Structures are given as C-alpha cells and as structure tokens.
Amino acid sequence: MKNLAVFIDSKNGQISESSKRLLDLSSSWLVQNGLEGIYVYGFEEQSSDSFNSFSSIKQYIHITIPGLVNNNQVIAPLLEDIKQKEIDQFFYVKSLLVDSIAAFLAESLSIPLVSNVIKLAKVSDGYQLTKSIFSGKATLTTEINNNSFIAAFNKSFTFETTSQAGNLAISQAVIALGTDAQNKLIENYPLTGAIPLPDAAIVVGAGRGFNDPSNWGIVEDLAKELGAATACSKPVSDLNWRPHHEHVGQTGVKIAPKLYIACGISGAIQHLAGVNGSRKIVVINNDPEAPFFKHADYGIVGDVFDVLPRLLNKLKSH
Amino acid sequence: MKILVCISVVPDTTSKITLDSTNTRINSEGITFIVGPYDDYALSRAIEIKEQTQAELVVLHVGSSDSDALIRKCLALGADRAVRIDTAALDSYQVAQEIIHYAKDQSFDLIMMGKESIDYNSGIVHALVAHGLSYNHFSPVMHLELDANKLILEIETDSGKSKVSTTLPAILGCQEPIAEWKIPSMRGIMTARTKEIAVISPIHSNFEQHIAAHVVETERLQKMISAEDAESLIDILKSENLI
Ligand SMILES: Cc1cc2nc3c(=O)[nH]c(=O)nc-3n(C[C@H](O)[C@H](O)[C@H](O)COP(=O)(O)OP(=O)(O)OC[C@H]3O[C@@H](n4cnc5c(N)ncnc54)[C@H](O)[C@@H]3O)c2cc1C
Numbered sequence: 001m002k003n004l005a006v007f008i009d010s011k012n013g014q015i016s017e018s019s020k021r022l023l024d025l026s027s028s029w030l031v032q033n034g035l036e037g038i039y040v041y042g043f044e045e046q047s048s049d050s051f052n053s054f055s056s057i058k059q060y061i062h063i064t065i066p067g068l069v070n071n072n073q074v075i076a077p078l079l080e081d082i083k084q085k086e087i088d089q090f091f092y093v094k095s096l097l098v099d100s101i102a103a104f105l106a107e108s109l110s111i112p113l114v115s116n117v118i119k120l121a122k123v124s125d126g127y128q129l130t131k132s133i134f135s136g137k138a139t140l141t142t143e144i145n146n147n148s149f150i151a152a153f154n155k156s157f158t159f160e161t162t163s164q165a166g167n168l169a170i171s172q173a174v175i176a177l178g179t180d181a182q183n184k185l186i187e188n189y190p191l192t193g194a195i196p197l198p199d200a201a202i203v204v205g206a207g208r209g210f211n212d213p214s215n216w217g218i219v220e221d222l223a224k225e226l227g228a229a230t231a232c233s234k235p236v237s238d239l240n241w242r243p244h245h246e247h248v249g250q251t252g253v254k255i256a257p258k259l260y261i262a263c264g265i266s267g268a269i270q271h272l273a274g275v276n277g278s279r280k281i282v283v284i285n286n287d288p289e290a291p292f293f294k295h296a297d298y299g300i301v302g303d304v305f306d307v308l309p310r311l312l313n314k315l316k317s318h
Numbered sequence: 319m320k321i322l323v324c325i326s327v328v329p330d331t332t333s334k335i336t337l338d339s340t341n342t343r344i345n346s347e348g349i350t351f352i353v354g355p356y357d358d359y360a361l362s363r364a365i366e367i368k369e370q371t372q373a374e375l376v377v378l379h380v381g382s383s384d385s386d387a388l389i390r391k392c393l394a395l396g397a398d399r400a401v402r403i404d405t406a407a408l409d410s411y412q413v414a415q416e417i418i419h420y421a422k423d424q425s426f427d428l429i430m431m432g433k434e435s436i437d438y439n440s441g442i443v444h445a446l447v448a449h450g451l452s453y454n455h456f457s458p459v460m461h462l463e464l465d466a467n468k469l470i471l472e473i474e475t476d477s478g479k480s481k482v483s484t485t486l487p488a489i490l491g492c493q494e495p496i497a498e499w500k501i502p503s504m505r506g507i508m509t510a511r512t513k514e515i516a517v518i519s520p521i522h523s524n525f526e527q528h529i530a531a532h533v534v535e536t537e538r539l540q541k542m543i544s545a546e547d548a549e550s551l552i553d554i555l556k557s558e559n560l561i
C-alpha cells in the first residue's frame with residue numbers, strides 16, 4: 001500500500017468547492033485503506049495555509065504549464081515525478097485539462113481510468129467504483145481487482161467522512177511541463193458569464209417560455225441574487241437569444257449543481273440529459289402537463305413573469 | 319490522407335432506461351439504438367474532409383454484429399470501409415485498449431471521435447487512444463479547418479473557448495457545430511451494400527472488471543407548490559441548505 005495522488009482545481013489560489021470535498025474524501029479514504037499519504041497536484045501556487053483543514057498531505061506540487069497540454073512529450077516530466085513517488089491511486093474531479101493528463105498516466109502506467117465516479121468502496125479483492133451513466137439516468141457499480149487505478153469523480157459524488165485533524169505546514173514543490181512544438185494557441189475566448197456554468201453550485205435555466213431575449217433580465221437578476229449561473233435550452237441558443245455555451249442538454253453542457261431551477265422549459269428528454277445529475281430540481285412552468293414536472297423535486301404551475309419577480313422579492317427581503 | 323472515425327452505438331436519446339431481471343444489465347428490449355450523436359458529428363465532418371481531399375475514410379466500432387446495420391449506415395453516408403472489433407464494449411478504458419491495438423500500425427493521419435459516448439459519458443476514449451498512440455489530442459472540438467498539413471481548431475476549454483493549431487497525426491473528440499448531421503442518399507445506400515465490414519478479434523484488456531450492480535436513478539420528489547404560495551419555495555430551499 002502506497003500513496004494517493006489528488007489533482008485539485010483552483011482559481012486565484014482558492015481551491016474549488018468540489019476539490020475541497022475531494023480532499024476530504026481522500027483523507028478518509030487514506031485512513032480506511034491504509035495508504036501512506038497524499039500528494040496534491042495543482043496548477044496554481046498555493047499559500048501554505050491552503051491545506052490546514054486536511055490531513056495526511058505529504059506535499060503540494062504546483063504544475064506549471066508553459067503552453068498547451070495536448071501531447072505526450074509535454075506531460076512526460078510529470079510522469080517522471082509520479083514514478084518516483086510510488087503512487088497507487090489517483091483522484092480528480094472531472095475537468096478537460098486533468099482528463100487529458102489522467103489519460104496519459106493511465107496509458108503510461110497501464111492502469112485503468114474510471115470516469116464519472118460518484119462512490120468508492122473497498123471490497124475484499126479489490127474496489128467497487130460506482131459511476132453515473134446515461135447522463136445521470138442510472139448508475140453502474142463495477143469491481144476492479146487491481147490495486148492501482150485512476151478515479152475521475154463526477155461533481156455530484158458522495159462520501160462519508162471520518163473526522164480528521166488538519167495538517168500544519170506542508171512541503172511544496174514545482175514541476176514544469178514541457179513546451180509544445182506541435183500545438184499552438186492562436187487565441188483565447190474566455191467565458192463572459194459571471195459564474196462558469198459547469199462549476200456552478202446553483203443554476204437558473206430558462207427556455208422558450210420567455211418568448212424574447214429582452215425578457216432575460218429577470219433570469220439574470222434571480223441568478224445574481226442566488227449566486228447562480230444562467231443556462232438555457234437548445235432552441236433558445238439556436239435562436240441566438242442566448243450564447244451557445246449556455247445551452248444545457250444532451251448536445252450541450254452537462255451540469256450537476258446542487259440546485260437547478262428550470263423556468264419556462266418543457267423538459268424534453270434531450271434537455272433532461274444535461275441536468276439529470278442535479279441534486280435537486282425546481283420547475284416553474286405555466287402548463288401543468290409540462291413533462292418537466294415529473295422530473296422535478298419542487299414544481300410551481302405558474303407564469304414565469306409573475307413567479308420569478310416574487311421569488312426575487314422574497315430573496316431580497318431576507 | 320487516412321482518416322479513422324470511431325463510433326459508439328447507444329440507446330436513442332429518448333429511451334427510458336430500465337434494467338433486465340438480473341438488475342445488472344440495461345434492458346435492450348424496445349430500445350432503438352443509434353450511432354452516438356457526437357460520433358455522428360465527427361463522421362459528418364470527416365465525410366466533408368474526405369470529399370475535399372480524397373482521403374480514405376474508415377469507420378471503426380467495438381461491439382457485436384447487432385451494430386452492423388448502423389455501421390452500414392455510416393458506409394452509406396460515405397465511409398469507404400468499416401472495421402468491427404468483435405467484443406462487447408464494457409467500459410471506455412477497455413474500448414480504448416482495443417482501438418489502440420488496432421490503430422497502432424495503421425498510420426491514420428487523423429482519428430475523429432465524439433467528445434463523449436452518451437451511455438457512459440466518459441469523454442475519455444479519445445484521450446486514452448491519443449496518448450496510447452502518441453498523437454496530438456484535442457476535445458471538445460467545435461470547428462475544424464484543414465490548412466496544408468496543419469489543423470486549425472476551435473475547442474472548448476475549462477475556462478472558455480480557444481482557437482489552436484495542431485499538426486497531424488491528431489485525435490479529436492468532436493461536438494456540434496463542427497458539421498451538420500448528414501442523411502444517406504439512395505446511391506450511398508446502394509453502394510454501401512458492397513462495402514466491406516472487416517471483423518477482427520479483440521485483445522481483451524489487462525484488468526478484470528465486472529458489473530456488480532446497476533441502479534436506475536431514484537425518482538424525484540415531485541412536490542407541487544401552488545403559485546399563490548410561490549414564495550414558500552425560498553423557505554424550503556433555505557431549510558434544505560440549497561441556497
Ligand atoms: C438530437 C436532439 C438533440 C437535442 N439536444 C438538446 C439539448 O441539448 N438541450 C435542449 O434543451 N434541447 C435539446 N433538444 C431539443 C429538445 O427536444 C426540445 O425541443 C427543447 O429542449 C425545448 O426547449 P424549451 O423547453 O425551451 O421550449 P419549448 O418546448 O417550446 O417549451 C417552452 C415551455 O415554456 C412554457 N411556458 C411558455 N410560456 C410560459 C410562461 N409565461 N411561464 C411559464 N412557462 C411558460 C411552456 O409551457 C413550455 O413547456 C434536442 C433535440 C434533438 C432532436
């Protein structure tokens with residue numbers, strides 16, 4: 001039994017909520033499975049107190065990226081580091097960047113990579129990994145009889161913690177990835193929305209029921225008040241009422257927030273495919289027969305132009 | 319130029335997923351299977367590139383002969399020939415190992431896949447294959463232009479969108495709006511009948527995995543709140559720590 005590696009996501013030095021939960025899970029997992037320690041890998045510098053509330057962390061390794069990360073040569077320095085550290089298991093919360101790194105590690109180390117893990121358990125001759133499939137419509141539990149594996153966690157993962165004392169100062173290191181001669185960045189178009197949709201803990205979605213792009217003010221106001229990201233259905237982005245990257249569903253972004261509030265959206269199966277992973281769903285629609293109500297935790301049959309302003313008022317009055 | 323498109327075969331997006339009596343398998347009765355929607359985008363763009371450059375276009379599927387009719391449809395759309403690796407696709411990792419084994423000495427210049435399959439949604443097969451073959455890798459790709467021996471791509475990233483250039487050989491995971499889905503022509507359907515679907519044996523992957531349980535998602539609460547009382551929603555959400 002050796003070490004566990006955890007890749008974390010952070011912005012401006014702040015570790016994301018899902019990565020914090022993953023570190024919590026990892027500390028408990030370590031104790032339950034007799035692993036030695038945790039190596040944390042990330043893509044930003046971290047202050048020494050970032051890890052105060054987590055235990056058993058051996059080192060934080062800051063990976064610096066001079067260019068793009070889209071081929072083997074670039075990632076090779078990281079592999080060298082990992083090989084020295086005797087790491088058996090790798091955990092991360094799904095992201096495009098780490099997916100690519102994890103795939104490289106899986107191939108180079110010949111260990112399985114399991115995606116969309118929501119639950120993890122030790123069994124007598126291996127591990128049980130439960131993953132979310134069919135965009136959250138079902139789960140699948142597989143057993144792997146291999147001590148080494150990479151688990152890519154879906155944001156909606158669950159776990160039971162055993163409480164742990166925190167680490168004080170932990171050691172830090174830096175690894176530079178290689179430069180990429182073949183792949184070149186031409187231009188970046190950062191997301192404009194205040195809160196990036198795939199990361200949002202709360203999402204307010206709006207559909208064709210809003211009739212016209214000029215009616216989106218109330219959606220944005222509500223989202224702002226809740227600290228939520230805005231989303232839309234596909235016809236809304238097809239009509240150019242909202243930007244393409246806001247469209248959720250089978251052909252758009254898949255979200256797994258703790259709360260999804262769907263307003264003026266009928267609940268077509270292709271839309272549900274992108275939002276099934278939400279912990280709780282609220283549906284507001286003026287048609288009591290709208291299929292979305294069958295997939296809602298809380299439903300309100302009403303006009304969005306009446307209900308949304310009242311919800312906003314109530315929120316503001318608190 | 320030689321292009322490979324890898325297709326998954328998945329339940330139609332409108333299917334209601336249920337389990338069979340063993341509770342470990344999806345009940346396939348009454349389900350219509352389709353080529354994965356993202357894979358269909360990859361194939362559509364590959365066909366356009368083939369028409370533009372006279373490239374050879376091969377379609378690959380890891381799965382049983384149940385998928386042959388859908389593979390035939392890809393041939394009708396314009397692929398030159400198809401390869402089927404004859405084993406059940408259980409997992410993205412296993413599928414990737416099969417594709418790597420097949421493609422490693424085939425010298426494809428460009429391998430196109432969907433950004434993710436819609437059954438397992440791993441979004442990882444293309445990345446695994448790219449690293450297994452030491453190809454350049456990008457996903458999800460929304461636009462693809464050929465520029466001499468370079469590719470100009472528009473991709474989604476964790477923080478937005480980027481425009482990048484890459485060199486061949488490369489592997490791409492595709493999503494809309496990279497191309498419009500295509501419909502086979504009568505002539506395409508006729509010529510597809512004589513095209514080859516080569517069936518090759520699997521290698522079987524190097525780790526054991528079996529399905530222990532399959533659970534269809536629990537039902538939602540479906541609690542209704544009357545419109546007059548809409549404000550009470552806020553109290554409920556607060557009490558559940560959702561806001
Ligand atoms: C292959 C394929 C892929 C697709 N992928 C996606 C996808 O990724 N994402 C996606 O969203 N869709 C997708 N679709 C489209 C999907 O089938 C639906 O057409 C779409 O989701 C409907 O969007 P909507 O609910 O906004 O519009 P509508 O179906 O027009 O519904 C509008 C709803 O608003 C309600 N409404 C109207 N006025 C009000 C009001 N004043 N107050 C309250 N409610 C009101 C109506 O009762 C209705 O239920 C896909 C379709 C196909 C065929």
Ligand SMILES: Nc1ncnc2c1ncn2[C@@H]1O[C@H](COP(=O)(O)O)[C@@H](O)[C@H]1O
Pocket residue numbers: 324325326327354356357378379380381407410413430431432433434435436438439440441442443444
């Ligand atoms: N059984 C399969 N045969 C061939 N290609 C596949 C298969 N499964 C997945 N793929 C390809 O890999 C992509 C990503 O799949 P996944 O990693 O499972 O989400 C899909 O969009 C397909 O292009």
